Amino acid sequence: MELHIVIQGRKDLANQLYQQLRDSIESGRLAAGVQLPPSRLLAAQLGLSRKTISDTYSRLTYENFLVGKIGSGTFVNTLSAQPQRSSIRSDLASQKVVRKWQDISLPLRHPTLEGTLRCDFIGGATAKTQFPHDDWRRCTQYALRQMSQARGFYSQPEGVAPLRHAIAGHIAFARGVKCSAEDVVVCNGAQQALDLIARVLIEPGCTVAMEDPGYTPARLLFAAQGANVVSVPVDEEGIIVDGIPENAHVIYVTPSHQMPLGMPMSVARREALLEKASRIGAIIIEDDYDSEFRYEGRPTDSLQSMDRFGVVAYVGTFSKTLLPELRLGYAVLPSAILEAVIKAKQLTDWHTSTLPQWALAKFISEGLLNKHIRRCHGIYAGRRERILARLAGDLSPWLEAIPCTAGFHMAVMFKVPINLRLLVELARKVEIGLYPLTGFYHSAPTRDGLMLGFGAIETLDIDPALDRLRDVLEQIAWQSCTAR
The missing domain is CATH 3.90.1150.10 (Aspartate Aminotransferase, domain 1)
Structure with missing residues (x-):
């Protein structure tokens, strides 16, 4: 491995080397179990004598920072290499903002592999057992071939064109969404779509109305961006529209499968919601997170399909139909905010990884998603x-x-x-x-x-x-x- 060691002058060479190696081990830059270069190789790289290197290794071994293994080499000791965290400053100019983020309690975190229950x-x-691994592997090979033909530039923030076309066709068929490919912005999951829409609609003090009970990560996201999040109760027909404040800038709803209670929003309630949003100038965020799976009654289209005012931002995800780890979602945006969201997307992460985008475009176009x-x-x-x-x-x-x-x-x-x-x-x-x-x-x-x-x-x-x-x-x- 290559070590970043800087030797200055010709004095106290062994101590310079010793101090830099010890600092690297204590800070964690040299992780426990890492093998150090042989003394002959390191001596040649640094322009030092082999004896200087060997003496330094011996000193660090004596202090339990290193351990020698006969026939294998010299390694960072796993028992002593514990990174020291820098002390936390309490005089930061932005400490109030930092504290606000530190105090956020994150619910709905999924367990690690070690914490998974039977x-x-x-x-x-x-469940990964349902994921079509062979089909996805073939689509990924196709994606790699497409990427090999590119010139190496950054991609477009709104997403690769074939995927935007594929998404527009799929959601028109599956959810009745009225859109063209130009209305679609590909995101890193639905959560980023919510973040981008909030960035261009919310400033400190703005009012956001959302269902209560509702999707807590969305509430925390809006509040973190300075919104005054107003809870609106729900009944068996969905959000109670009369409870939405007149000064709301954003209304967040899950009309097809209310999160977490599960009932769908009635047609009458949807019409009332659209009318009110249009009247007060609010944008409705429709989070349609898992409604492609329907078991009873007549299929219900999206709220966006009923929107004749241009006030619904439709958010969807492939985390539920495929895998959360793919981090692929999208937003279908009304013209009033489309350009602003695309620019916000470029400023925050430029674009979503193109490899899974090309793979998903192929996956959808071949009918594999359906x-x-x-x-x-x-x-x-x-x-x-x-x-x-x-x-x-x-x-x-x-x-x-x-x-x-x-x-x-x-x-x-x-x-x-x-x-x-x-x-x-x-x-x-x-x-x-x-x-x-x-x-x-x-x-x-x-x-x-x-x-x-x-x-x-x-x-x-x-x-x-x-x-x-x-x-x-x-x-x-x-x-x-x-x-x-």
């Missing part, structure tokens, strides 16, 4: 039916589902008082991941319930997992009775 009802995630969605739809429908059957059966004394017809999570409410924290803790002990609804509420009265995601849990794991959930609920009920 049966996880986490929402917003899919094929994959149809296959997953059957899988999710079976899982949903199995959970609903159990909720109507042996779990019915405790839980009932809120009716929903789309997506791959459902909200279930408790019929009886329950210690949610205890339930989650006991469930984790038997390898079950449960997620309360409480984190989605802000100002509205909290209702005790769970979000049961069925995208990431395997079908064969559902019944054993719900058996354990039932056993835990019975245990809590028994403990509650004996404590009285």
Whole structure:
């Protein structure tokens, strides 16, 4: 490996080398277990004698910074190499702003591989076993060939043209969205789309109205950009339009599958929402995160398909249909904000990685996305039916589902008082991941319930997992009775 060592002059050479190597180890620039160059090679590179190098290595070995392995070489000692973090300054000119970001509590973080449970009802995630790896690999090879023909310049912030055309065609067919390819901006997931739209619409003090309960990361994002986020309650028809402030600049909704409760917004409520947004000059952000999976009733198109005022910014993602790790999403924008969002995109990250863009364009154009969605739809429908059957059966004394017809999570409410924290803790002990609804509420009265995601849990794991959930609920009920 190459070491960044600078030797100045011809005095105190060994101490210069020693101090720089020790500083590199203590700071973590030389990580634990890294092999150092042989003394002969380093001596030639630095113009020092081999004895100077050997003596320095010996001194650091004596102090346990290095360890010699016979026949292998000299390595940074794993026991002593622990990077020292620089002290935190409290006199930064921007300390107030830094503290604001530090104090943000990030909900809905997905577990690491080490923290994954055997049966996880986490929402917003899919199982990799369903991902069409062979088809995607072939599309990625195509993407590499396309990139090899490029001249090496940065790409366009709005996305590569074939993908924008493919997205426009797909969402027109699947969700009734009215757009052309020129209206589409490709983003790093739906979250970046929300961020970009917020950047061009929000300044400190602006009012943003959103559902309560609602998608908490969106609330935190708007608040972090200085917005006054106003909670608007929802009922069985969706957001209560009369509760939206007259001075709202932005209205954030999830009309096709309300996050997290799951009910769709009624047609009458959608019309009222569009009328009000047009009257007060607000932009509606329609987050259509997982509505391509629908199980009952007549299909409902997007809110954007009803927009005759040019006030809806439609946000979609491939994290739910494919994989979250791909970080591919998009926004279909009204003309009033399209150019501004494209410029904001260029300023923040220039453009989304072109390799997955070309691959996804090929994937969609060959009909592979629709094929994959149809296959997953059957899988999710079976899982949903199995959970609903159990909720109507042996779990019915405790839980009932809120009716929903789309997506791959459902909200279930408790019929009886329950210690949610205890339930989650006991469930984790038997390898079950449960997620309360409480984190989605802000100002509205909290209702005790769970979000049961069925995208990431395997079908064969559902019944054993719900058996354990039932056993835990019975245990809590028994403990509650004996404590009285």
